[in-house]
Amino acid sequence: MNKRVIVDIDVHHALKSSDELLPFLPRTWHNEWKAMGVIPAHYYSLIGAYRKDAYPESGPPGSDPALMKKQLLDENGIDYAILTTDAINISVYYNPDYANAVAAAYNEWTAGYWLQEDSRFKGSILINNNDPVAAVKEIHRWGDHPDMVQIVMPSASRTLYGQRIFHPIYEAAEQYGLPIAIHPTAEGRGIAPEPTNAGYPTRYMEWHAGLSLSYIAHLISLVCEGVFEKFPGFKLIGMEGGISWLPNVIWTLDNHYKSLRSSVPWLTKYPSEYIINQVYLTTQPLEEPEKKEYFLQILEMIHAEKTLLYSSDYPHWDFDAPKTVELSLPKHLRAPVMGETALQLFGLKRPVGKEAAE
């Protein structure tokens, strides 16, 4: 057993088949669900999306709790796995009524099935943020559930996340002490705009390499619009978008704040302070610069001791085992990144036998 607390905050659990959702979905949507599901992938990945060894006997990777417990939790000594579904992109579906119903059904399914399977599984509240009123209702429906520990939304959006149409969502999240995690891959799908501000990339590699673009845009917006000031309990997690773009955003915003602060008079602190205290990024995928020292320098620049959270992205192809990530980190960052920061952020119970970190 790993002596450290290990919390994996991005695990994609999946339906065995689309039929598995039907008991939770109003009948009016059954045919559309069977025909459309969550909007399918649009760029072709020649290496697929999954770990080759993550396929259960039947159903797609991530759909069998028993295999996930064995392959992810037991083998890697993971104390908590936060399930993020394979349906985060539902917010970019064309019809918000459908998206609301599917999001609600996923939450029922996660809470009624997966969270009953193992106390190490924790859930994410799936919302359709393209209908903020409905999203707030969904947060209220699950906010007091003891095992629903965060809210998930796609990073792809027609509107920047600092803008006020989303503030009621942040208010509700703050009320329940739930962080909001944004996750990429809806970029360019459904009602989401083109993946870059200069149109569609040509292929999967370019599209995937540019997924941090949404994060940069949203973070600038969230800071300048005063979301972190207005909701001091609001915590944002940027999943799976890398980390080395963050220093640029921090410094650029601080620099702009010096000359343009009168255009954002509601800010009482430097942008960097909001970011370091209220924003988190995840380890999967971690950059691998030509020199290891560059990686260590970036960790310092982003204040990784406060902002970085371990994630495996299981069962996707670019899965990172906790041991690999832990060994890539300098010693003083291992405890906070691998689990201690997450334990506190999500209000999780300290696992028996695992002392607070050195």
Place this chain on the structure above:
Amino acid sequence: MNKRVIVDIDVHHALKSSDELLPFLPRTWHNEWKAMGVIPAHYYSLIGAYRKDAYPESGPPGSDPALMKKQLLDENGIDYAILTTDAINISVYYNPDYANAVAAAYNEWTAGYWLQEDSRFKGSILINNNDPVAAVKEIHRWGDHPDMVQIVMPSASRTLYGQRIFHPIYEAAEQYGLPIAIHPTAEGRGIAPEPTNAGYPTRYMEWHAGLSLSYIAHLISLVCEGVFEKFPGFKLIGMEGGISWLPNVIWTLDNHYKSLRSSVPWLTKYPSEYIINQVYLTTQPLEEPEKKEYFLQILEMIHAEKTLLYSSDYPHWDFDAPKTVELSLPKHLRAPVMGETALQLFGLKRPVGKEAAE
């Protein structure tokens, strides 16, 4: 006199008034030009756009060669100033015939007036890249002019710059050995898409802080589409977009190349190699991290000895004097960044009395 070669590669010369362009513009466009000009600024900057002391007796900042020679060249010991106009955004104008005519007129005006005023002034060929056939013609018209040393286009575009509609422009640029400089601020104007992939920012500060988004998107596209491989003589300059976002792009692309190289089989080198050898960034504005060592680390990560070029952005408010920039750099970077790299890149004659750098 500064003992180093100083080349300022981003100086905005301007028309005294819109009438100054009329002699170079076909009569059919005169009324539209007087009414519309180059598409005006869309976000309100509460600190204005210009240095307060850069206003000549009449006309806007940048419109008087005598004042520019005194205030920029003489006072700062600048050997060459590459004029980039105040009209780079012409490519996002709605009507390409108008944009072609205005670009051509600006080139006539620059070559016929400014380049005659002082041999330290060098010109940029303004093109309307939204009409690539016309843009290529314009490059051929000026490519052999001894004092036109680069091509300029806006970073805002409906289409990513790696895509093949732009390749004839790169072919022509390569033929004349002219670097192509891209410059921000057309983002969200005219036919340019929304400034982020999640819509319009709310105010100038957010819009301006996010201007590197286009650079990231274009650079990923240019690398993956094989532009640097297809045109080994093609050199790209990313002006005024900062520098600390580049390590993320380099590492992310190299990492993706490892697993997805079969989707870009035309690449014969790692993405980082193309970038370090064929891409340049400019110093204005330089990031100012909380710790000076972070800045030095970033300079190393981007291989600043090869990739970084001094620019003042005169006469804009965020002007950086050469002395300020020089002193912020470690000693071994001062000569290449302040002028030696530019001297070579633009094929400029070594100024009399200035020896090759130590």
